[in-house]
Amino acid sequence: MKLFNSSTNFESVLKKYFSFKNETLSLEPFADFLEGVKRADFTDVLNFFKSDPKLTENFKYYIHNIFEGRPFNLSLTEANILSENSFFPELKKRILNKILPPVENEKTVWFMIDNVSLRPKKDLEYFHNLPENEVDEFLNILDASDFITQPAVKKEMIFAMNILSWRVTGMAMEVEVVRMAPEYRNFDNPFLALQNELEGLAEELENNPALQLHSKDSRYKQIKIYAEQCLEFVNIAFKNSSKYGISGKINQSLLKISQQTNRIYEIVQLLVIDKEEDVFINSKQLIFNILRYKSHKNNISELINDSTRLLSHLITNHTAETGSHYITSSRKEYVKMFYKASGGGIIVGALCVLKMLYGYFPGSDFFHAFLYSMNYAMGFIMIYLMGYTLATKQPAMTAATMTKVLSEEGSGTRNNTEFAHLVSQLFRSQFIAFVGNVLLSFPIALMIIYGLDVFTSQNMAVNKADKLLKDLDPFESKAILHASIAGFYLFISGIISGNIGNNSVFYQIPERIAKNLSIRKFFGKKFAKGLSKYYAKNWPGIISNFWFGVFLGATAPVGLFLGLDLDIRHITFAAGNFALGLYGKDFSVDSYTFWLSFITVFLIGFFNFLVSFTLSMFLAFRSRKLNFGQVSEIYKEIFRYFLKNPLRFFIPLRSKLDQKADDLRNNTITKSEDH
16 A cells, blocks of 8 residues: 555545545555545535535445445454463564564455554544544544444444353353352352353344344343453452462453453443434444554553553562561560671671682682572571571562552551651661661671681782772772662562462462372371471572572673673672771771772662662552552651651651551551451
């Protein structure tokens, strides 16, 4: 098809193609006409048709002729509905369709729309922006005002609903889908009932082509009720995902069932005619619906949003419950957090020395990447299993907790001051964890390197001192960038933890362990039950800490291999490396270097926290359909609360809001567990 000439207007197009009775089935005249119309005032187009009845008749004949015999059911059953049951095949298909549109049957309305409109979304927007009376007048000119009452059109619509119903029923009867909504096991299946009603409607239309539904018609009421029950089935299945877990395939299946059921509901609504004016309204709505479905058929952003929102919700749901343990409310909890962070600092101090020693080992970059990764991974797992705390692991968890509180508490019932106080509890918990990590990692690293010096009579940090101190200079190194990379890895480790937790629930791994015959036979029922509980409680944390260690350890060697200046900076390790650098220099450093390195340690911690917490908040907000604009008042209240009570963000001072903030957090977690 040739491109439209920008110098040609709609009048010349109409005169060129429709000054005579055009018998052609070519879509070129229609495409040229639409391009010309979009460049003109639509009022002028209508006036031109009114001024030339013969041309109008010829144009109307052409339009009816090219639509004659072209089925449109594909536009109702396929457009803007998932075609695959897995995310990546669907994504691949949509990308391919955008780059190279598929070859379609030329005898369908689907093909016609694709070939008449190069930008269906913009064209639909153009028609939506036209005055409604002008659109109505144009449809009257085309004799499309009673489109919906034609037997062939009704047959197409009912046929489309039946196709959708058969597909929905097949997916809804799959074992894994039924498992998501056990509430429906003892009731009549609404999908089968909906299918029976639609097949009955098709038979009635076959016997009576003039059949017309109205809102009081019993069959319409039944179809509406069953469609609503099908959607309720999907809603219950999605809600139960917190309890049973969910896989990507089931998520896609439920989305597809929801889309197809909604489409059935939209189609049947158009068949209902209560008043004479409904004929025209529904006819117009059907035309616009077909255009709308087609304009979104390959929308990639909608696919990603719909497909990932639930999974991100489940991930943050798991991390939210974990994150609640990282928020201290009393002095006792505050001191306990300091001791737990101190324990983490002791282990990290030892890891700093080990990593430095591994650097002296001869070997390839891959060998060093393996050593560094295992050093980090085993250390982090040890910190986790011993109940200690690594401060920067908290933001990914606590961000989900805060967002969960926001989403569970309705804006009308939530007290923003109470929430601001909860934020102060979170902040001081992070602060004391930072302090505990840094205060212990520095002296422990110093003690170990000193002990090695005494034992071996060799200062092992001397060759590494210059690099260690240079890495703590934000002007001479990319310390801030590397701290941000570490923050990103912290965020990823939170996602891994949530994903492992969700998969554990979905695949019922703890239950499988507890009921495994081999384990029970060789080790006993008590051991199997204990192993099941241990797995459920610790496995997500073990895996996420392992991969966090691998990410940290492999970044520098991988960056070296790629020729990129990549590395990580973590506040606790930075404190330990600061100690090693000072010892390697025999504490002979100028005051500028000392204080710059000292400040950079906390600057690294700030960016660790900022990146991890921001990304985690973004994921958590998105999973619960919140946006930053919705909670702008809360941000303002937090800032006001900080100005009035700055010390509460660092020290656990008692407040009358303590109990209310605790209730705000605990009630949210309880709701989740009950649910």
